Amino acid sequence: MNNGINLLDYKNKINPKQDNSKQRLLRIMSIGLLSIVAALSIIFFILIALSPIPELRKKEKIASFNLSVAHPDIVKLFIIKERAQRIAKLIANRPNYDNILGNIQEKLPSGVSVHSVEIDKKHFSITLSSNSLQQLDVFLNELGKNNASEKEFSQVNIANLSSDEEKKQFLLTLDLNVL
C-alpha cells in the first residue's frame, strides 16, 4: 500500500536528474556526430576547391608548348638512336669473309694457289692447286694446327683430291664450315 499521494511504486520511480543527464549526453553525442560530419565535409570541400590543378594545367600547357618548339630536334635524336641501333646490329651480324679469305691466304705455302673459292653463309668451299702433294699436306697441317688454337671452322672435310695430268698439278677441294 502506498503511503504517499504517488500511486507508482517506489522501485519504479524515475530519478529525473539521472534521466536528464542521459538525455543530455545523447543530445551532445548527436550534435557532436553531426558536427564532425559537417566539419569533414567542409574541410574536404575547401581542400578540393583550393587544389592547384588549374594552375598546374596552365604550367603544363606552357611547358608542352616550349617542348613542341624543339620537336624537330627530338625527331632527329630519335632517328639517330634508332638508326645507330640498327647499324650496330647490322655490323655485328655480318660475316667477315675478308678475314676467312685472309687467313686462308696466309696459310698457303709457296707453290699452292687457290683454284676456286665459294663462300655461302657458313659454308666455305675452296679448291687448291699445286704440283706437289707435299705442299698441299703442309697447308692441311697448318690449317689443322691453326684451327685447333683459333677455332675458326667447326668442320674441315676433304671433298675431293684429283690430279690434272695435262697441267701436271693436283687439285684439293676442301669443305669448311665456319663457326
Next chain:
Amino acid sequence: MSKRVFFGHNDIRFFYYRYKDSNYYALSIFALVTVACLMLVFFVIIPQAENYFSIRSEVVALRLKIKNINENSNFINNMDKSVLDSQLLVTTRALPTEKDFAGIIDVIAQSSIRSGVSVSDFGFRLDDKTVNSTSVNKGNNTDLLPISVAVDIKGSSDGGKKFIEEIQKKTPLVEITDVKGDSNSLLIGMNFYYKTPGKIKFDENEPITAISESQQALIKELTLWQAESSNPGIIEPIGSSSAMPLF
C-alpha cells in the same frame, strides 16, 4: 461524451508531448542522427575524400610531368644542333631511308679503285620484302629492306679480299652474302640495306635519353668511313685491272 480526448490525440504532436522527456525519445533521435551521419559519411564524405585523394595523386603526376617536360626541353635546348645534324647525316648515309643507287655505285667504284680490281658488270636485284634469312635480319632488324647486288671483279693477287675489306668499311653499309670464283674472277653477292622512316613514339612525359657512348663511338667510326669515302684522294691502284690471278 466525445471520443476525442484532447487536440493532437493519435497525432505526431501527441507522441512528441507524450515522450519528449523520456529516454526513448532521446535514444531514437540519437539513432536517427547516427543513421543520417552514416549515410552522409557513405554518400558524401567518402566520395569527397576519394575525390580529394585522386586530385592529390593527379597533382603529384602533373608536377612530375611538368618536371619531365622541362627537363626534356632543357636537354634538347642544350644539345649542339650542328652535331645533331651531322650525326643524322652520318646515320642516314650509312642506312638510307630510300634506295640509294648513287651511293651504292659510288661505294663499289671506290672499293674497286682502292683494292686495285676492275669491276666488269654488276646488277641490282630489288626486293621490297624484308629478308629474314639474311644474317643481319636476325633479331630485331626485320624492318631492313635489302638491295641485292652481284659484282663480278677481276684483278690483283689479293684484290678480292681487299675489295671485300674496303667495301665493308664504307657507307651505305653492305653485307656480303656469297663469294664465288676462281683465280681470275670473283663474283661477289652483297646486300645493301635501307630502312624507311618508321613511326616515332615520343611520350613527352618520359625523359629523353642521350645517345649512348657505344652509339657515339659507332657514329664516330661511320664518320671516319664516310670521310674516307667522300675524300679518296689520289689513289694508285694496287694492281692492274688485267686478268691477273685474284689469289
